Amino acid sequence: MQFDSGPRVRLSEIGVDWYNLYKQRTRLNQNWTAGRFVNSQLPHPNHPAEGHTDDIYAIQLQGKHLVSGSVDRTIRIWDVDTGRLVGEPLQGHAGSVLCLQFDPRDHEDTIVSGGAGGELIFWPAARVAGQRQDVWTIVNEAATASPVQPIVNMGQGFFGYNPPEFVLDAARDALSKVECNQYSPTKGRPRLKKAIANAYSPFFGRTLDPDKEVTITTGANEGMLSAFMAFLEQGDEVIVFEPFFDQYISNIEMPGGKVVYVPLHPPKDGATKTTSAGEWTLDMKALEAAITDKTRMIVLNSPHNPIGKVFTKQEMQAIGDLCVKHNIIILSDEVYDRLYYVPFTRMATLSPEIANLTLTVGSGGKNFYATGWRVGWLIGPEHMIKYVSAAHTRICYSSVSPLQEATAVAFEQADAHNFWDESKAEMKGKVDRFTQVFDELGLPYSEPEGGYFVLVNLAKVKLPEDYDFPSHVANRPRDFKLSWFCIVELGVAAIPPTEFFTDANAHIVEDWLRFAVCKNDDVLEQAKERLRGLKKYIQ
Numbered sequence: 001m002q003f004d005s006g007p008r009v010r011l012s013e014i015g016v017d018w019y020n021l022y023k024q025r026t027r028l029n030q031n032w033t034a035g036r037f038v039n040s041q042l043p044h045p046n047h048p049a050e051g052h053t054d055d056i057y058a059i060q061l062q063g064k065h066l067v068s069g070s071v072d073r074t075i076r077i078w079d080v081d082t083g084r085l086v087g088e089p090l091q092g093h094a095g096s097v098l099c100l101q102f103d104p105r106d107h108e109d110t111i112v113s114g115g116a117g118g119e120l121i122f123w124p125a126a127r128v129a130g131q132r133q134d135v136w137t138i139v140n141e142a143a144t145a146s147p148v149q150p151i152v153n154m155g156q157g158f159f160g161y162n163p164p165e166f167v168l169d170a171a172r173d174a175l176s177k178v179e180c181n182q183y184s185p186t187k188g189r190p191r192l193k194k195a196i197a198n199a200y201s202p203f204f205g206r207t208l209d210p211d212k213e214v215t216i217t218t219g220a221n222e223g224m225l226s227a228f229m230a231f232l233e234q235g236d237e238v239i240v241f242e243p244f245f246d247q248y249i250s251n252i253e254m255p256g257g258k259v260v261y262v263p264l265h266p267p268k269d270g271a272t273k274t275t276s277a278g279e280w281t282l283d284m285k286a287l288e289a290a291i292t293d294k295t296r297m298i299v300l301n302s303p304h305n306p307i308g309k310v311f312t313k314q315e316m317q318a319i320g321d322l323c324v325k326h327n328i329i330i331l332s333d334e335v336y337d338r339l340y341y342v343p344f345t346r347m348a349t350l351s352p353e354i355a356n357l358t359l360t361v362g363s364g365g366k367n368f369y370a371t372g373w374r375v376g377w378l379i380g381p382e383h384m385i386k387y388v389s390a391a392h393t394r395i396c397y398s399s400v401s402p403l404q405e406a407t408a409v410a411f412e413q414a415d416a417h418n419f420w421d422e423s424k425a426e427m428k429g430k431v432d433r434f435t436q437v438f439d440e441l442g443l444p445y446s447e448p449e450g451g452y453f454v455l456v457n458l459a460k461v462k463l464p465e466d467y468d469f470p471s472h473v474a475n476r477p478r479d480f481k482l483s484w485f486c487i488v489e490l491g492v493a494a495i496p497p498t499e500f501f502t503d504a505n506a507h508i509v510e511d512w513l514r515f516a517v518c519k520n521d522d523v524l525e526q527a528k529e530r531l532r533g534l535k536k537y538i539q
């Protein structure tokens with residue numbers, strides 16, 4: 001577990017001296033075989049490198065975790081079943097860790113610790129602390145370490161260019177209106193709900209009710225959090241396909257849900273020849289086997305990030321029918337719904353029974369190249385939308401007013417500007433332009449059927465054996481090393497996709513990297529030029 005250090009308080013400021021705290025340190029549960037932790041700095045005979053490098057002063061057991069603090073100034077969390085470290089040591093104390101205590105309210109994994117420097121650190125709850133160094137931090141660190149500056153950032157999926165002028169004009173205009181600078185109704189501005197209902201009714205084959213079947217959220221992400229908050233109770237299970245958009249996981253876990261993973265499988269010959277993203281497959285038997293009495297929801301993403309797969313109508317139908325059979329709510333994340341290069345099916349359009357349990361997620365940020373606007377929405381039956389709105393009201397009350405108004409105008413005017421067709425053609429052009437370099441290098445890739453991510457297989461790239469990767473990269477799967485290497489040696493950032501898998505299934509994509517092509521053409525050309533530097537490492 002890699003925690004960032006929480007706020008520090010001088011003990012003297014709150015009238016406690018460290019010696020008293022030290023004396024009060026909690027005693028070890030006698031049932032735990034503590035010897036190997038307490039009397040030795042090496043917690044596990046087979047994994048000595050994981051041990052403390054000095055005496056242990058404080059220790060506490062909670063659930064299946066044992067926490068120890070040491071003169072070496074670190075706190076380590078152990079799995080009591082395996083005796084192994086649960087992630088990275090917590091660093092942040094200026095002196096020996098003298099005492100530690102779980103949150104008095106008994107919240108698992110929330111720790112307070114006192115150190116010889118006289119400091120008390122409130123470590124954050126595990127839900128916000130992250131399990132290990134996140135991919136974005138590693139990519140940024142590599143970018144700083146690279147001699148090639150500035151880096152061409154093909155990693156994160158933000159647009160390298162502005163929304164079209166008619167959308168920007170709408171935003172400027174909205175800012176000058178008094179009512180657009182004040183709270184919007186919690187469910188969203190009527191003009192935006194109407195514009196969305198009008199835009200989507202033809203796709204859904206019926207007239208959507210803007211007041212009952214549409215609710216506006218702060219980006220698709222907060223919309224999904226609201227949906228999970230609305231329907232999950234502690235211990236309810238949610239099925240998520242791997243690879244997954246990483247926000248799903250915390251959004252499910254925050255309300256107490258449990259994620260159940262089902263992997264998508266790459267094309268068998270994906271390492272040797274370029275294939276279609278459509279050839280990534282879902283094992284329907286594995287999906288059905290993952291369903292239990294506790295399965296409450298499933299998350300589906302089409303067009304898919306990061307694979308670029310657009311699920312076929314047959315695949316969607318099979319998934320939808322299964323959900324109807326087991327009464328499972330479908331959260332259909334369709335944020336890339338305007339960027340598809342093969343026929344695209346919307347889950348909610350497949351049958352009235354499927355529509356009855358489907359929440360469709362949309363994003364103004366993705367649709368109009370404005371990810372920073374944080375305007376999203378959910379469309380679904382009234383009996384579900386009303387609870388999503390209720391959760392959203394409690395999470396953030398309402399969403400950004402002027403940008404809701406601007407998104408409404410963007411929808412109203414999009415067809416007149418032929419925006420949707422042009423947007424799709426432009427993005428497909430970027431995919432084709434960028435992937436040329438991999439054709440040239442003979443590196444196979446998964447050709448996206450939608451969205452703006454390209455997965456490239458770099459199994460043929462031989463990394464120098466003696467290459468000096470930092471330890472937190474060296475002990476991650478090969479795609480992290482590929483990513484680090486491309487950033488530092490070539491100056492091009494791409495994302496290691498094992499980040500979107502569980503450890504058990506990470507091997508499926510350890511030779512791949514994800515590139516986002518939603519960048520200006522000159523940036524794409526510069527990235528291509530730099531990537532040609534891979535030639536000498538290809539075997």
Ligand SMILES: Cc1ncc(COP(=O)(O)O)c(C=O)c1O
Binds near residue numbers: 220222304365366
């Ligand atoms: C699959 C998927 N869903 C949802 C989102 C979040 O969308 P928004 O920016 O509207 O919150 C993203 C953003 O990258 C995404 O890739």
